[in-house]
Amino acid sequence: MRITNNMLSSQLLLNLNRNAQQMNNTQTQMATGRKINKPSDDPVGITYSLRYRAELSSNEQYQKNVDSATSWLDFNDTVMDQAGSIVQRLRELTVQASTGTNPQSALDSVKEEVMQLKEQLIDVANSKLNGKYIFNGETYDIKPYQFTKDADGASDTTDAASVLTDTGKINFIVGESVQLPINVTGNEVFGSETEEDNLFVVLNNIIDALKDGDQKELSKQLGTIDSRMDKMLAIRSEIGAKTNRIDLMMGRLDDLGVNLTDLQAKVEDADYAELIMKSKIQENIYNASLSAGSKIISPSLVDFLR
Numbered sequence: 001m002r003i004t005n006n007m008l009s010s011q012l013l014l015n016l017n018r019n020a021q022q023m024n025n026t027q028t029q030m031a032t033g034r035k036i037n038k039p040s041d042d043p044v045g046i047t048y049s050l051r052y053r054a055e056l057s058s059n060e061q062y063q064k065n066v067d068s069a070t071s072w073l074d075f076n077d078t079v080m081d082q083a084g085s086i087v088q089r090l091r092e093l094t095v096q097a098s099t100g101t102n103p104q105s106a107l108d109s110v111k112e113e114v115m116q117l118k119e120q121l122i123d124v125a126n127s128k129l130n131g132k133y134i135f136n137g138e139t140y141d142i143k144p145y146q147f148t149k150d151a152d153g154a155s156d157t158t159d160a161a162s163v164l165t166d167t168g169k170i171n172f173i174v175g176e177s178v179q180l181p182i183n184v185t186g187n188e189v190f191g192s193e194t195e196e197d198n199l200f201v202v203l204n205n206i207i208d209a210l211k212d213g214d215q216k217e218l219s220k221q222l223g224t225i226d227s228r229m230d231k232m233l234a235i236r237s238e239i240g241a242k243t244n245r246i247d248l249m250m251g252r253l254d255d256l257g258v259n260l261t262d263l264q265a266k267v268e269d270a271d272y273a274e275l276i277m278k279s280k281i282q283e284n285i286y287n288a289s290l291s292a293g294s295k296i297i298s299p300s301l302v303d304f305l306r
Contacts, residue, residue: 045267045268048263048267049264049267049268052260052263052264052267053264055260056257056260056261056264058176059253059256059257059260060257062173062174062175062176062253063250063253063254063257065172065173065174066172066174066246066249066250066253067250068172069172069174069180069182069246070243070246070247070250071129072129072134072170072172072182072183073182073239073242073243073246074243075127075129075134076134076182076183076184076239077236077239077240077243079124079127079134080189080232080235080236080239081236082124083121083124083125083189083190083232084229084232084233084236086117086120086121086124087199087225087228087229087232088229089117090114090117090202090203090206090225091222091225091226091229093110093113093114093117094206094218094221094222094225095222096110097110097210097215097218098215098218098219098222099215100215102215104213107210107211107213108210108211110210111207111210111211114203114206114207114210115154115207117203118154118155118157118200118203118207119154119155121190121199121200121203122145122147122155122157125144125145125186125189125190126143126144126145134183135165135183135184135185135186135189135190136165136166136185136186137165137166137167137168137169137170137183137185138166138168138169138170139166139168140170142166144163144165144166144186145160145163145186145200147160157200157203157204158204160198160200160201160204161191161193161198161200161201162193163186163187163193163200164187164192164193165185165186165187166185167185167187169181169183170182170183174246174249174253175249175252175253178249180242180245180246182242184235184238184239188231188235189231189232189235190228191228196224196227197224197225197227197228197231198228199228202221202224202225202228205217205221205224206218206221209221
């Protein structure tokens with residue numbers, strides 16, 4: 001087969017273009033810091049890269065959900081602590097008033113404080129986080145405990161037992177196929193229509209007993225107070241257990257995020273030391289190709305390429 005100068009020139013140009021393209025790809029990787037700048041750079045690698053990016057995006061959303069769930073649970077615990085303090089003070093006053101040595105004037109003073117405790121409890125029962133009523137389930141845009149006020153500004157809780165808070169659960173997705181309900185309802189915390197230890201009913205009973213000087217009824221209400229306190233403590237324990245689970249979930253998500261980031265970096269990130277060496281080798285190969293070509297084809301063409 002006859003090899004002509006045109007064939008040699010064409011082959012030289014082909015080799016030079018190939019070497020120049022490789023040099024350009026290496027320079028692009030050095031400029032961007034990425035091994036994959038277009039799908040054709042690594043078809044298999046781009047598949048893994050897209051998968052890791054999708055998993056990282058999902059993981060970041062789970063972390064945001066965990067943060068939101070943690071805020072809700074922490075706020076729930078704080079509000080439950082406030083409610084517990086009110087009930088504890090109510091118990092202390094009831095014990096104090098249930099002894100037979102208190103004159104009616106003393107009972108009236110206790111009654112005034114109990115009425116203030118009732119107002120505080122209503123405020124706690126209507127607590128909001130980020131504009132959402134935390135004790136009204138999925139209807140968190142509706143105030144759960146709404147009572148009319150009398151001439152003295154006191155809330156009329158005569159029908160408090162009939163208040164029904166929404167039973168819907170607020171779920172946060174904190175992992176793949178993992179949903180965690182993080183709310184408690186007002187009826188769970190303060191009592192429902194069918195429970196004798198409904199806090200608002202207990203408060204009404206205590207206020208009436210103080211007004212009438214009925215120590216026997218006051219002593220009776222101590223049992224209902226203790227019953228409600230036990231239920232509230234159980235709810236706080238449940239909140240604590242969920243908080244611990246959320247903390248563990250956050251740690252797992254943090255670890256997963258680090259692992260996914262490392263895997264993504266191995267697929268996408270360029271190794272500068274390797275690229276610098278590779279760039280120098282490619283430059284030497286390109287110059288060697290020009291030098292070798294000058295001995296084969298006309299100097300004018302090689303000079304032009306230089």
